[in-house]
Amino acid sequence: MEEVSRNVKTQSAPKTISQQVYERLRDEVLTGSLHPGVWIREHDIASAWSVSRTPVREAVRRLAHDGLVESSPNRGVRVRVLTPQEVHDVYELRELLEGTAARRAAERADTSDVERLRAHLGHIDALPASEPAAHIRADEAFHDVIVAMAGNEALSDLTRRLYGRVARVKVITRDTNTNAQTRAQHHAIVEAIAAHDPEAAERAMREHIRTFKEIVAERLQREPEPQSD
Amino acid sequence: MEEVSRNVKTQSAPKTISQQVYERLRDEVLTGSLHPGVWIREHDIASAWSVSRTPVREAVRRLAHDGLVESSPNRGVRVRVLTPQEVHDVYELRELLEGTAARRAAERADTSDVERLRAHLGHIDALPASEPAAHIRADEAFHDVIVAMAGNEALSDLTRRLYGRVARVKVITRDTNTNAQTRAQHHAIVEAIAAHDPEAAERAMREHIRTFKEIVAERLQREPEPQSD
DNA sequence: GTCCTACGGATTGTATGCATGATACACTTT
DNA sequence: AAAGTGTATCATGCATACAATCCGTAGGAC
Numbered sequence: 059m060e061e062v063s064r065n066v067k068t069q070s071a072p073k074t075i076s077q078q079v080y081e082r083l084r085d086e087v088l089t090g091s092l093h094p095g096v097w098i099r100e101h102d103i104a105s106a107w108s109v110s111r112t113p114v115r116e117a118v119r120r121l122a123h124d125g126l127v128e129s130s131p132n133r134g135v136r137v138r139v140l141t142p143q144e145v146h147d148v149y150e151l152r153e154l155l156e157g158t159a160a161r162r163a164a165e166r167a168d169t170s171d172v173e174r175l176r177a178h179l180g181h182i183d184a185l186p187a188s189e190p191a192a193h194i195r196a197d198e199a200f201h202d203v204i205v206a207m208a209g210n211e212a213l214s215d216l217t218r219r220l221y222g223r224v225a226r227v228k229v230i231t232r233d234t235n236t237n238a239q240t241r242a243q244h245h246a247i248v249e250a251i252a253a254h255d256p257e258a259a260e261r262a263m264r265e266h267i268r269t270f271k272e273i274v275a276e277r278l279q280r281e282p283e284p285q286s287d
Numbered sequence: 288m289e290e291v292s293r294n295v296k297t298q299s300a301p302k303t304i305s306q307q308v309y310e311r312l313r314d315e316v317l318t319g320s321l322h323p324g325v326w327i328r329e330h331d332i333a334s335a336w337s338v339s340r341t342p343v344r345e346a347v348r349r350l351a352h353d354g355l356v357e358s359s360p361n362r363g364v365r366v367r368v369l370t371p372q373e374v375h376d377v378y379e380l381r382e383l384l385e386g387t388a389a390r391r392a393a394e395r396a397d398t399s400d401v402e403r404l405r406a407h408l409g410h411i412d413a414l415p416a417s418e419p420a421a422h423i424r425a426d427e428a429f430h431d432v433i434v435a436m437a438g439n440e441a442l443s444d445l446t447r448r449l450y451g452r453v454a455r456v457k458v459i460t461r462d463t464n465t466n467a468q469t470r471a472q473h474h475a476i477v478e479a480i481a482a483h484d485p486e487a488a489e490r491a492m493r494e495h496i497r498t499f500k501e502i503v504a505e506r507l508q509r510e511p512e513p514q515s516d
Numbered sequence: 517g518t519c520c521t522a523c524g525g526a527t528t529g530t531a532t533g534c535a536t537g538a539t540a541c542a543c544t545t546t
Numbered sequence: 547a548a549a550g551t552g553t554a555t556c557a558t559g560c561a562t563a564c565a566a567t568c569c570g571t572a573g574g575a576c
Contacts, residue, residue: 330527
């Protein structure tokens with residue numbers, strides 16, 4: 059197993075080891091390398107990546123705070139199992155929060171905002187269906203821009219956290235990101251915002267999220283997440 | 288300065304030292320013992336309370352994640368300064384989220400829920416005005432119960448985070464917690480839920496939060512938070 | 517007088533050793 | 547054979563030592 063880079067000053071982004079371990083661990087949970095139910099032992103991660111337990115410990119705590127792993131006191135942490143109920147709840151919240159954000163965005167948008175939004179949309183439409191990971195990132199950025207347009211930093215923070223919490227299930231909707239309905243919904247949202255129509259913007263956003271909520275719910279029911287233990 | 292209790296098995300609630308340090312530190316930030324802008328140095332806290340830096344470090348990280356302190360890389364953490372804008376944004380979100388929660392609570396409440404809610408309200412009304420910290424905790428618990436009644440775990444999580452983020456400004460409304468208007472609003476919320484009237488419940492909750500939003504905004508404008516450095 | 521550099525102090529970031537608590541399994545007892 | 551108990555084992559919780567980094571400051575060059 060390869061080591062975590064230590065004193066590489068050229069890559070300034072993730073400076074501390076703790077940060078690197080956090081990002082890598084998070085990636086493995088989100089992409090499914092670490093299945094739900096698996097125990098994460100500090101010593102194992104530390105020796106596998108040639109770091110000490112301290113930064114691993116910190117990274118694990120952050121994951122617990124993010125809701126990606128659950129900790130048993132004095133026993134360790136394990137990757138959380140996403141229940142259909144939890145996914146449903148999160149999508150319900152996203153509908154409320156992002157619906158409101160879209161409304162506010164329609165009220166406040168200026169021409170440069172709309173321009174940036176159209177650019178993002180064009181970027182999404184241009185992505186080939188063969189790169190689901192890029193699609194997921196682009197979609198997240200698209201939603202992020204709209205929420206940011208609402209001008210409420212705390213709202214942006216919350217929706218980002220919500221997004222991270224269910225990011226793992228987005229993988230099962232990867233084929234849906236490119237179909238005609240999704241594109242139409244994206245365009246409807248953007249046009250409502252561009253037309254400064256708050257009602258239509260909120261309606262379009264809520265419908266968009268509701269569509270995905272139902273798709274995810276149905277597929278999770280058919281084939282639950284793979285689990286270990 | 289008194290020590291943090293270590294192996295006292297009689298008090299089982301806050302088991303780990305890290306947890307005790309976290310709760311105590313959080314209390315000091317919320318009650319204003321630690322002013323905005325003050326640097327929190329791990330070593331100082333550790334030696335003052337006779338523990339090692341490790342649990343202090345963990346506690347401080349959790350505070351950072353809660354948004355109560357901000358960290359400069361390799362420099363330390365300091366108590367955050369709350370801007371009026373940020374407070375406004377958070378209260379706006381609370382109005383949306385808790386208003387919705389109250390609506391759902393009114394739809395779903397059974398008799399035992401209502402009973403528990405009334406018990407909490409009685410507890411709040413019985414608290415002496417001389418203990419603002421206890422009041423803040425009790426008020427938080429009250430809101431928490433209502434949100435929990437909505438039956439959306441993710442919603443509970445989010446509102447708890449939001450609450451923690453502005454809990455410090457609640458200190459400047461400590462006299463308001465005990466006045467007649469606040470009590471009346473609390474009772475209005477509970478009665479609307481008890482009567483299974485979703486519309487009234489949401490309206491009452493939004494009005495309650497809006498009232499505090501305005502009080503906090505006005506007072507913050509008059510006299511900004513005390514700062515050090 | 518101003519700017520650049522090098523050094524020193526202080527604080528966080530990391531590593532490691534030891535203590536504590538929990539669980540699993542085997543052994544005893546009924 | 548089943549239930550209860552004791553012990554071995556292992557992972558976390560905590561303490562402490564060491565390394566890396568940042569900021570301020572003093573000193574010198576121009």
